[in-house]
Amino acid sequence: MKPASFKYIAASSLAHALAAKADHGEDAKFLAGGQSLLPAMNFRLARPAVLIDLNPLGDLAYIEDDGHDVRIGALTRYRDLESDAACLKHYPLFADALPVIAHPQIRNRGTIGGNLSHADPASEMPALAVAMQARFRIRSASGEREVAAAEFFQGLLTTDLRDDEMLVEIVFPAPPARSGSAFLEISRRRGDFAIAGVAAILKLDDNDICIAARLALCGVGETPVDGSDAASVLIGHAVTADAINAVVANVRAAIAPAGTVQTSADYQRHIAGILTERVLAAAHQRVRDAA
């Protein structure tokens, strides 16, 4: 279990990294935290000819919360986000999800941008980004663009990034007023990939009627699954147990999990429904607690 040979380039600046990527195109991979890339290289499932190491680029690691959005630099490590108490308080989905992402040693090294660019559908952050309608800032040597989270994830381990592009920043909009959110997942062992995970965001009006509902799932498709259509039956209604059960039925009908090594697809579908029920109830409770 040793990686194949590759040419190593330690990036000296963002411009240097982008120029190197433009030169080497699909033969090159960016190396951020390496917590998904190195296992793949150790198994020789990945054999990039060139690795462009972004770890020297400390200015790509930042968390800037202006109260309206939080802008997170791509090289920000999970550990940094997990230890930002103000950000966790402002974004309960981060507070819920971060402790169950892999293990502490992995979170010490893994980066937000690397995780999202890897686009593992079982991973938590892509589902959170879809639920929160995050915006992804993408750079290349020739320009910059922004893409919505839902458009970024195109397939299994496949994103909207072109061969010369890098995800440089993720912008998470602040939770709206009178909203609540929650994330839950179930895995066989602490830190394992989830059998299923669900993130929910509910917004209520002054009469406790739901006026917006976001739902996103991980582990049950080839990309993070946007379940907001399934949750739209809540809109215009009070968030009662019956209303939640209708969403659960919609979610189970909408997803097409493939099964995992440990579980059948039916069990994943069952678990996704249970978690949907729990996160909607928790998100609803959080709106009321905040009132």
Add this chain to the structure above:
Amino acid sequence: MPPERHDIELRVNGTTYRRSVEARLLLSDFIRHDLLLAGMHVGCEHGVCGACTVLLDGIPVRSCLMFAVQSNAHDITTVEGLATPDGALHPVQQAMHEHHGLQCGYCTPGVLMTMTAYLQDNPSPSEDEVRDALSGNLCRCTGYQNIVDAMMAAAATMREDAP
């Protein structure tokens, strides 16, 4: 064509080393084969078992998920760096000994590195917190109970020793 090599300089357990490494050399293999520090163990080589945990600038990381070339100019601590030069065990090591926290010992160096850093960050953990902190280190012998007991004892000792 011979593979490209990179010159690196790093500190391991307080000693400065200069070496020339191939880019694909894992930090775990570099520590064992080049520096001949075989206390750190290599288990799964894909970041699941935790046996190869070392401290990178004081923070626990999987050394099988880093390249040696990336450790240039960094500070690494392995299990060999825990005891004092006169051989006195670190409180975490002493507690593992006293509470029979190991049987085969394969996972032990990783457990020690994870938990010495953890107990510095959180000197008064609950048992649940200790189990959570240990979740990234697989042990197939002990069932973890004796490791947890050792960590609770080590935390108490470290609190008493703290100035």
